[in-house]
Amino acid sequence: MSMSSAALPEPQVLAHAKRRLFPEDDQSETYAVVDTQFAGGEWLAGQPIDEAVREALAPFNHVRVGSGYPDLVGVRALESDLLAVERLGEDPPLVAVEAKGVTEHGGVDTQRGIVQAYDRLGEANAAYVAVPAAAVTGADRTLARELNVGVLGVDASGRVDPVETPRVVGNRSSPEATAIRYQASAQGVADKSFGLNHPKNYLGYPLAHYADGSTEQLLADNEVVRAVDDARRGAAFLGLVTEGAAGVDLTPLGREVVRFAKARYGSVERALAEFQSWYRSSRCFYDLAPDWADLARRVVFAYPATRLLVEELQTMHDDGFERPTLVELVRYLHEVHPTFAVEVFLRGDEDVRSRALTAEGDLRTGPLREGRSYHAPTVFQLKAMLYHTGILTERGAEPSNLDPTADVWALRERV
Structure with a gap:
């Protein structure tokens, strides 16, 4: 040698x-x-x-x-x-x-x-x-x-x-x-997977893409969203559109959003006009526009991380955790789905992972109490969407403003 x-x-x-x-x-x-x-x-x-x-x-x-x-x-x-x-x-x-x-x-x-x-x-x-x-x-x-x-x-x-x-x-x-x-995969949790925290922004993108005219202009004129790149990226992560060399295409789920809009309004243009009434509203979307929130709920529930989270939160409830905090949720998930828990919730940089995980892969509780340890697209944007679609009781928070020991992840409706 x-x-x-x-x-x-x-x-x-x-x-x-x-x-x-x-x-x-x-x-x-x-x-x-x-x-x-x-x-x-x-x-x-x-x-x-x-x-x-x-x-x-x-x-x-x-x-x-x-x-x-x-x-x-x-x-x-x-x-x-x-x-x-x-x-x-x-x-x-x-x-x-x-x-x-x-x-x-x-x-x-x-x-x-x-x-x-x-x-x-x-x-x-x-x-x-x-x-x-x-x-x-x-x-x-x-x-x-x-x-x-x-x-x-x-x-x-x-x-x-x-x-x-x-x-x-x-x-x-x-x-x-x-x-x-x-x-x-295309739906994995990436740093820019969800740049926006309201599901209407992602529902509006396939409608504006389908309608005649500039997608960007339609989104702006109807006060849907101005962060068009974030809306497109989030729509792709939710499986509403695909992005390729030839451009953006609607998926079967995205086409179903278009069918929903046409069935209720006659055209996607009239459906987009409805979005103006929701502009800057702080109300829970599930209470503000129940039909649209139900549609958004189906879309968000098709996202793989949502299904697993909801099932485990239901199990936690059955086990006596009626209002689990973020720390309790991550520790629980790590017992049953360790790789998922780490990948979806903890930031991927070397500092966070090396402090939060032992050499044997066990969790250290201390870093879990720090908001900066968490992945913003999950604890802020995804959680906010789960709140607006009537799945969770509370919206999310930026990691810089997050107290994981008080951040509650509870189902709005338990079975």
């Missing part, structure tokens, strides 16, 4: 592998998290993890895939040189990576990493081991081929070459792996 390869510790090997598999400039249906064991200040005793390496590895989460917790799990349509065959089906594969670097004894346990990666294939579509390139032997390559595990050779400069490429396999998917797929 060369001295340059021997100097590569595991966190650095993993950071290089992540950059190769999940480049930062690829934002389309792509998401990856690194295990919480890498979120601490040091790796081996007395060997700190460089801050730049931790930033490259973030966000952190403790995600079970197959028989254990891979060092990295993510979703992305990989390049052909990383796979032995084309990917399976239309969906990007779920990828698991185990990394091995130099140990305190100077060796690299490549074969153990290959076996660990193989164990992830119970749920992952492709599995890799990432190791210093000079540490890979012929026996390692033979074992990897037999077990259908890819081998990524990493050198000190950061170059990553596929030494062995795996075949993509189809298999079952656990709820934890599904949460990562969800984050990588």
